[in-house]
Amino acid sequence: MTTLSAKDRRQHPGALRRSVSRNLTAYGFLSGALICFAFFSWIPMVREFILSFQKTNFVNSTEWVGLENFRTVLDDPAFISAWVNTAIFTLLALVFGYIVPFVFAVVLNELRHAQGYLRLIVYLPVMLPPAVAVLLFKWFYDPGAGLFNQALGVVGIPPLSWLDSTTTALPSLVIVSTWMNLGTGTLIYLAALQSIPSELYEAAELDGAGLFKRVWHITIPQTRLILLVMLLLQIVATMQVFIEPFLLTGGGPENATVTVAYLMYQYAFSFGNFGGGGALGLMLMLVLIVFSAFYLRVSRDRT
Amino acid sequence: MQSRKIATLLAVAGLTLAAAACGTEDTPAPAANPSAGGSAPAAAENAPVTISVGCQPPKTNPKERAQWDADVTAFQAKFPYITIESKDAFPCIVPETFQAKLAGGQMEDLFYVYYTDAARIIGAGQAADITPYLSEAPHFAEIRPDVKGVFESGGKTYGVPRTNYATGLVYNRALFTQAGLNPDMPPKTWAEVQDAAKKIAGLGNGYVGFGEYSAGNTGGWHFTSSIYARGGAIVSEDGKMAAFNSEQGKAVLENLRKMRWDDNSMGTKQLHRWEDLMRMMGSGKLGMMIGAPDVVQAVNNDFKGKFEDYGVTALPESTQSLSGGDGYMFNAKATPDQIKAGLKWLEFKFLTPGQGQFDYARNKADGLPTGLPLTDLYGSAAPGAQIQTDRETNANVPTEHFAPYVEGTKSVTFKLEPPKAQEIYAILDTPMSAVLTRQDANIDELLADAEEKVNKLLAAG
Numbered sequence: 093m094t095t096l097s098a099k100d101r102r103q104h105p106g107a108l109r110r111s112v113s114r115n116l117t118a119y120g121f122l123s124g125a126l127i128c129f130a131f132f133s134w135i136p137m138v139r140e141f142i143l144s145f146q147k148t149n150f151v152n153s154t155e156w157v158g159l160e161n162f163r164t165v166l167d168d169p170a171f172i173s174a175w176v177n178t179a180i181f182t183l184l185a186l187v188f189g190y191i192v193p194f195v196f197a198v199v200l201n202e203l204r205h206a207q208g209y210l211r212l213i214v215y216l217p218v219m220l221p222p223a224v225a226v227l228l229f230k231w232f233y234d235p236g237a238g239l240f241n242q243a244l245g246v247v248g249i250p251p252l253s254w255l256d257s258t259t260t261a262l263p264s265l266v267i268v269s270t271w272m273n274l275g276t277g278t279l280i281y282l283a284a285l286q287s288i289p290s291e292l293y294e295a296a297e298l299d300g301a302g303l304f305k306r307v308w309h310i311t312i313p314q315t316r317l318i319l320l321v322m323l324l325l326q327i328v329a330t331m332q333v334f335i336e337p338f339l340l341t342g343g344g345p346e347n348a349t350v351t352v353a354y355l356m357y358q359y360a361f362s363f364g365n366f367g368g369g370g371a372l373g374l375m376l377m378l379v380l381i382v383f384s385a386f387y388l389r390v391s392r393d394r395t
Numbered sequence: 396m397q398s399r400k401i402a403t404l405l406a407v408a409g410l411t412l413a414a415a416a417c418g419t420e421d422t423p424a425p426a427a428n429p430s431a432g433g434s435a436p437a438a439a440e441n442a443p444v445t446i447s448v449g450c451q452p453p454k455t456n457p458k459e460r461a462q463w464d465a466d467v468t469a470f471q472a473k474f475p476y477i478t479i480e481s482k483d484a485f486p487c488i489v490p491e492t493f494q495a496k497l498a499g500g501q502m503e504d505l506f507y508v509y510y511t512d513a514a515r516i517i518g519a520g521q522a523a524d525i526t527p528y529l530s531e532a533p534h535f536a537e538i539r540p541d542v543k544g545v546f547e548s549g550g551k552t553y554g555v556p557r558t559n560y561a562t563g564l565v566y567n568r569a570l571f572t573q574a575g576l577n578p579d580m581p582p583k584t585w586a587e588v589q590d591a592a593k594k595i596a597g598l599g600n601g602y603v604g605f606g607e608y609s610a611g612n613t614g615g616w617h618f619t620s621s622i623y624a625r626g627g628a629i630v631s632e633d634g635k636m637a638a639f640n641s642e643q644g645k646a647v648l649e650n651l652r653k654m655r656w657d658d659n660s661m662g663t664k665q666l667h668r669w670e671d672l673m674r675m676m677g678s679g680k681l682g683m684m685i686g687a688p689d690v691v692q693a694v695n696n697d698f699k700g701k702f703e704d705y706g707v708t709a710l711p712e713s714t715q716s717l718s719g720g721d722g723y724m725f726n727a728k729a730t731p732d733q734i735k736a737g738l739k740w741l742e743f744k745f746l747t748p749g750q751g752q753f754d755y756a757r758n759k760a761d762g763l764p765t766g767l768p769l770t771d772l773y774g775s776a777a778p779g780a781q782i783q784t785d786r787e788t789n790a791n792v793p794t795e796h797f798a799p800y801v802e803g804t805k806s807v808t809f810k811l812e813p814p815k816a817q818e819i820y821a822i823l824d825t826p827m828s829a830v831l832t833r834q835d836a837n838i839d840e841l842l843a844d845a846e847e848k849v850n851k852l853l854a855a856g
Contacts, residue, residue, distance in 0.1 A: 149519040150497040151727040167855060169848045170821070235663035236601060256665045256832045342610030343821075344666045345828035361490045362612060362817045364519050 137377075144370035161367035162375075165359070173347045174355040178331055180262055181269075181351060185330040189270040190323060193277030198307055200278065201285040211282070215275035222272060226339045229268045230255075233340075255341050258348040265336040265349060273329075277322065284318040285311060317390070324387035328380050352376050441476045444732045448740065449488075449723075450507035451481035458761045466751055470743050477736045487721075488512065497521060504729045505737040509721050510545050511616070513554060514812055516724060517546070522553040523725040523734060531738035534746040539774040541809040545718055554724035555738070557745045557752070558689070558770045561709070561716035561804040562620045564588070565686040567679065568796065569704045570595050570602070574682070581708035581799055585650050588683060588711055589658065595682035596660035604660035606675055606684045607651060607831065611668040614827030615820025619812065620685055621647040624713035629813040630853065637849035639823070640842040648830045648838045656834050665831040673698050676705075685710065687719050688767045688797055695764065702764060706796040709803025718809040746772070748781040755789035766790025768801050815852060822848045 112119070144161055148154040165171055196214055200207055217225060232239045233254040241251035254264045292310050301309065312319070334353035337343055343350040343358070350358075352372060360369030452459035460483070467479045484492075487507040496502045508516060516522050529535050529552060535543075538556060546554030568578035574594040582588040592604025608617045618639070619629050627643025630636065655661045667675075675681035676690065677698025684690070688707050694700035710716065723741055725734050744751035758765040766786055773779030787794065813819055826841035 149521050150494065151521050164855065167851065169851070251663075253663075253832065256663070258833070341666055342612075342668055342824070344610040344614075344824060345832040346825045358821060361494060362821065363815075364494060364515050364817075366494070 140370050140373050140377075142370075143366055144374045145367075146370075147367050149364075150366075157367065161365075161371035164365070165355075165368050165371050165375075168355075170347055170350050170355055170358075174350045174352045177262060177347075177349060178333065178351045178353075181266060181333050182327055182330045184263060184266040185269055185333075186323070186326060188266055189273060189277070189330065190326050192270055193274050194281050194319070196274065196278045197281030197285055198311060200282055202303065211279070214278050217272055218275035220272075222335050223339060225272045226268055226336055229264075229271075230340055233264060256345060258346050261341055261345060261348045265333070265340060268336050268340070269330065269333065277326075280318065280322060281315065284315045288314045320390050321387065324383050324390065327383050328387070331376065331380060331383075442732065443476050443478070444730075444736045445478040445480060446505055446729075446733045446736050446740070447480040447482055447503040448505045448737070449482050449484065449503040451483040453483050453485040455485070458763055462754075462757065462761065466744050470740060473743070474736070474739060477739065479740060502726050504726050504733045505723050505740070506726060507557075507721060508554065508724050510556075510718050511812060511816065513545050513722070513724065514548070514814070514816060517548045517553045518814075521727055523727050523729050524551045524553060525555075525725055525734050525738065526551045528731065528734050528738055531735045532742035532746055534742055534778060535738075537776045537778055538746075538772050539776075539809075542718065542720075542772055544809075544811055545720070546722060546724065554722050555741045555745070556720055556722040556772055557741075558722075559718065559720040559772050559809075560687040560689065560769055561713075561771075561807050561809065562624065562685060562719055563687050563707045563709050563800045563804065564683055564711065565676065565690045565705060565707050566591075566683045567595075567676065567681060567704060568706045569679065570598070570682045574598055578706060579795075581706060582683075582711055583708075584711050585646075589650070589654055589660070592654055592660035592682060593658045596658070596662075601680050602682070603662035603675060603680060604658070604682045605654055606667060606672045606681045607661065607827070608667050608669070608672065609828040609831050610666040610824060612817055612820040612824060613668050615823030616816075617685055618644075618647060618823045618827050619816075619820070620710075620717045623715050623717045623810050624710040626714050628810075629819060630849075634814045635853055637846040637853070639849075640846040644842055645838055648826060648841070651827070652830050652836070652838065655831050661831065666828060676700060679704065688769050688800065689719070692764065692767055692769070702792045703796075706799070708799035709807065713803070713807055715810045716804065716807045718811060746778075748778045749785060753782050753785065755785045759789040759791050762791075764792050766792045766794045766797075768794075768797050771804075818852055819849055822852070 145156060145158060146154045147157045147160070200210055200214070203210065220228075235241060235251055235253055235256060238254070240254065244251060252260055255261050288310065292314070293306055296306050296310055332353050333351050334357065337349040337351055337354045338357065341349040343354055353376070356369045356372045356376070359365045359372060451463050454460060463481065467481060471477060471479060482503050488509060490512070493502075493512070532555065535555060539559070542556050542559045543552065545556060546552055564581065566578075566581055571578040571581075571591070574591070574597070576591055576594060582591050588605065594604070596602055596604040608614050622629065622639055622641075622643050625643040625646060627641050627647075628638040631638045651661070655665075672681065672684050672686075673690070673693055676684060677694045677700040679700070686707070691700070691702065691705045691707060694705065695702050723737070723745075725737055729737070747753065752770070755765050766789070768786075770782065771779070773782065822845050826836075826838070826845050829836040829841050830838065
């Protein structure tokens with residue numbers, strides 16, 4: 093398929109029409125996605141932006157309130173906790189959720205047998221609906237009959253409070269999140285690893301390089317770009333963490349797991365303050381835009 | 396060049412969407428909106444009118460649904476100009492869908508609410524003022540003033556209660572027996588609750604003597620129930636200052652601390668929310684929890700518990716109670732004729748002794764649980780006495796299991812939720828969860844910190 097430059101189109105008025113008719117099928121397929129994105133992403137984003145400067149009860153006319161919603165959420169004692177918790181969650185999710193899938197991918201890539209089965213097993217958690225996966229962990233974390241404490245008991249370690257302690261609650265949520273997203277990350281890394289020419293490894297092996305050296309000198313440099321892209325995507329995704337605190341801890345104990353997205357939910361649906369929820373959403377979006385812009389830049393450089 | 400064009404296009408598209416969104420938002424409510432003045436002309440007498448009504452029982456409750464449908468048919472035969480469009484949902488209201496239904500124009504003309512949501516809905520202007528039309532429901536005047544108060548604000552009425560009950564103590568009679576306690580003599584003091592909880596927890600692994608909420612705003616809600624029962628308050632009389640950093644507030648938390656850490660009778664798992672304790676009660680491993688007869692109904696209907704295993708008594712040492720129950724409110728956009736028709740329906744279905752929800756003979760014949768003391772709408776007024784007689788006559792659940800509750804709550808006065816209830820409950824979740832999850836929690840510091848936050852919240856207006 094040939095593409096016409098802007099200059100060509102200006103010089104040949106019929107060229108644009110021909111180009112459009114040639115790509116009509118493609119536009120048809122594209123329109124479905126565009127409509128979906130418009131209705132479920134872009135229009136809500138615009139509405140949310142507007143809402144953050146308004147007061148509404150969805151009955152009477154809306155009222156423009158300037159920055160009042162922002163002042164309300166900035167004055168909320170949970171505001172700082174929510175951002176700190178979100179930042180810690182993101183950081184921990186990077187430490188665990190970013191490295192673990194990479195390690196899994198490297199190990200899977202090194203395996204000579206049963207790679208297909210193991211890939212399936214690693215990917216299985218992704219197929220579970222998130223709510224089911226989270227509720228499964230609710231049982232794992234039960235301080236009494238939960239699987240984790242039973243396992244700790246077998247090796248003589250005293251039981252942990254997991255979700256019921258301010259120190260372990262947030263890391264416990266990170267473990268859930270890591271487990272749920274492990275499969276996707278692993279498969280993406282695996283695909284990247286398998287695109288590395290095998291000659292490089294063979295040469296390294298001939299030179300006597302062990303696994304660690306091969307990873308350090310070949311794997312990481314060869315997958316540098318995908319690692320960076322995944323890092324940025326991970327930050328954008330984990331900063332929006334909601335389902336884990338919503339289903340497992342309700343923001344507790346002592347606000348230890350209140351995240352920005354959870355606080356947004358509280359404002360909008362528990363307090364009926366959609367303006368406050370919108371203001372929080374806009375703040376989060378601005379932070380994420382920075383990372384997204386960086387991601388786009390990296391993606392563009394890569395191509 | 397091209398990227399500038401794309402940026403321009405996006406900007407134009409964004410502005411167009413923004414304008415469209417503004418246009419939708421700014422559409423004024425119809426002139427007939429009575430809450431906006433109530434000056435709209437009513438249609439001719441007995442002109443055809445259609446109202447949508449929420450909380451029709453779902454298909455999974457076939458007997459209750461059949462009763463509802465039969466009542467609708469009978470009502471429409473009596474008032475041929477009124478058409479009822481029933482809308483089923485289970486549960487009847489969830490916060491997430493409530494706001495979405497309003498935003499999407501899908502809210503019923505007559506919608507169902509829990510007491511705990513009423514003040515917020517009134518404050519947000521999301522319900523119609525029905526004061527001028529209350530004569531359409533003659534029994535409304537006989538409802539207890541403290542019950543009507545749930546739906547009142549500024550001297551105006553915004554809703555009609557359907558059920559009403561005081562908060563009590565729900566307990567598992569079977570576990571009481573198993574632990575060597577007399578189920579016919581439930582605890583009357585908090586010391587007795589503590590003692591009973593210890594004995595039940597002593598039955599073995601997995602048994603919990605006393606369960607309590609502490610997450611998702613439910614901890615704050617039950618802190619409110621507990622402090623009210625001890626004669627305390629959440630906010631001052633004028634509603635401008637926090638009032639829970641008091642002897643009663645400290646007693647609530649100290650009592651929980653003792654049971655959780657000294658006696659280890661509250662289980663190791665905490666951060667419970669509504670469904671968690673229901674499930675534990677239904678599984679037969681939980682001894683006691685704060686609740687009302689509706690808990691027993693929910694445990695029986697949805698969590699596989701059996702009526703005969705449960706009893707309810709008044710909250711120990713209680714003098715007042717947080718109002719519990721549900722009712723109906725009108726969409727702020729409902730027309731005067733719809734409000735009048737809706738009030739007639741409420742009178743027919745939910746307020747008249749001997750019919751609708753009070754047709755206990757029909758309930759019994761249909762095999763539905765009958766006899767739970769759930770609807771204390773009228774107190775000692777005439778309809779109340781008749782309802783109680785009918786209920787007792789047709790009872791098919793062991794009413795003696797609820798006798799301590801009925802007796803113990805007779806002298807209890809109802810107290811409304813504080814202003815900004817959900818925001819305050821969210822703040823009070825912190826001291827509740829702290830006491831239940833941290834052995835070294837400092838109650839004085841926790842209450843002082845929560846007090847400061849609530850004062851700030853109330854001062855913000």
